[in-house]
Amino acid sequence: MDPTTEVNERLQEHYQRVWMARQYFAGSAYPWDRRGEVYLRYGEPDYRSRSGRAPGVMSVAVQRVKDELYAQLYTRSPRGALVGTVFPVRSSRAMFADSFNLMGRNDADSHTMGDGYLPVTSGEDNSLVPWESWVYVTVGGGMEITFTDEMGSGHFNFAPIPLRQPIGMRSIARIQENAPETFYMQAVGEMPEQYRPWWQTRELEFYYDVADARGGYFMTQVDVAYGLPIDVEKIGRGDLTLSMALYDSVTNRAFRTRRTVVRNDTLSDSNAMLTDLLTLPVPPGTYHLTVKAENVSANRVSLLQQVLAVESYGDSELQMSDPVLAAQIDETDVDDSFRRKNLRVLPLPTRAFLVGQEMGLYFEVYN
Structure with a gap:
């Protein structure tokens, strides 16, 4: 709130977030799904991509958050720019095997349930579920939150943790540590909400x-x-x-x-x-x-x-x-x-x- 004005800017921002959550992040949930919950706390993300719409331009700060998360999760270089979700979402198993040159393998490891999870990049999107990726550069030291609609009902939740370690990922422990819900709960403990005034300041010296x-x-x-x-x-x-x-x-x-x-x-x-x-x-x-x-x-x-x-x-x-x-x-x-x-x-x-x-x-x- 800016005491030099008669308007409570923070309260106005809250009401605007409530309206946005009800209007765009409700789906089949009431009053909103997990996207609305995050939006109420932290407002508009610094970068947002979703199924079928992944902007190719992002700030250096957003790119840093995505690069650091990818390095935490994967042992291989990404196929293309990290325009989509870095956290793996449910994907086509056959395409997954091909992306790691495993096509033709017939052993148990290449066909486990955990194998069907992949990130989404500019060169590879084999996702089987609708997804959204939100990046906040000033929350939690920088975090990506991935939401998925696992049932196709329009109700988005935090992307689930794969039941088994997918090929190409460092460990199931790393996946659990960097899971969207884990990131979010840690961020809430450190920063319950974020309010950025409209002026998005550059400091004025006086x-x-x-x-x-x-x-x-x-x-x-x-x-x-x-x-x-x-x-x-x-x-x-x-x-x-x-x-x-x-x-x-x-x-x-x-x-x-x-x-x-x-x-x-x-x-x-x-x-x-x-x-x-x-x-x-x-x-x-x-x-x-x-x-x-x-x-x-x-x-x-x-x-x-x-x-x-x-x-x-x-x-x-x-x-x-x-x-x-x-x-x-x-x-x-x-x-x-x-x-x-x-x-x-x-x-x-x-x-x-x-x-x-x-x-x-x-x-x-x-x-």
Whole structure:
């Protein structure tokens, strides 16, 4: 959930997954089969293939997961790219024997029940049952889950473990260790669910500093100063949206504000800093502070959180606001977000000064 918005994105994602599971992964099961169960926990897989439809393009991360699983299970090189399921599914025995140059053998080992199981590759698909292969690269260190419809009823379950060791596989113990249901149960123990926000982040680098001061009508003014490097490699091109939220878990109230900053892309000095300030008047208390900087056009976002104690500034005793480290303090009559009384206070969110640079310190005293 992103506290800087009024929408519960995680709850929305859950409802969407429920709808997808009911719509596409129910078959003859209610409310859904094993595919729906996995989808509810982990969402859309990074790669999905199924009987008669195996995409030939996959990411390097997906390929790594498949290659590692194949090396765990098999002693021979695959016949073609691993576009289908690496875990063996029930297949034609005659074609299986041919693929390992065993055609014509008539001994018991070549005709056991376990011999009729094979992976599905771009060069070989002898499967006798409908199957689906899902790959998640960030769950369980990377895993493939294979589902099969053994009865042809539309009800998919985890692919079963062969009753006997198929020819070309390392051992029945390896098959059991890498079975889809085993993988899944281990993953659930380590990561019960996975939620990936819509922005699919590349990190956006920024700094922030927070200070409070006396506000009006018994409120306290909370200022969050943002500092973003003017470097397209760090924050991308395009406009930026800065957001902050203060959430009070006792009263269940949230205070939010945001602003879009139009950047001047002609500034390219990597040492330059874009500075802005967001302000919220809130009652004194303890809050969960969330600050976010986002560049939607560049698919970059960063969200930082901390617990924040907001002071109460009465008028019965001598008090001082939080001090603000400033890069520059000048007299001004321009009314902008940096104005404090008759001064323009430009904060320095990095809290870092160059050698020889003057340091400003601004604070207010009340009595």
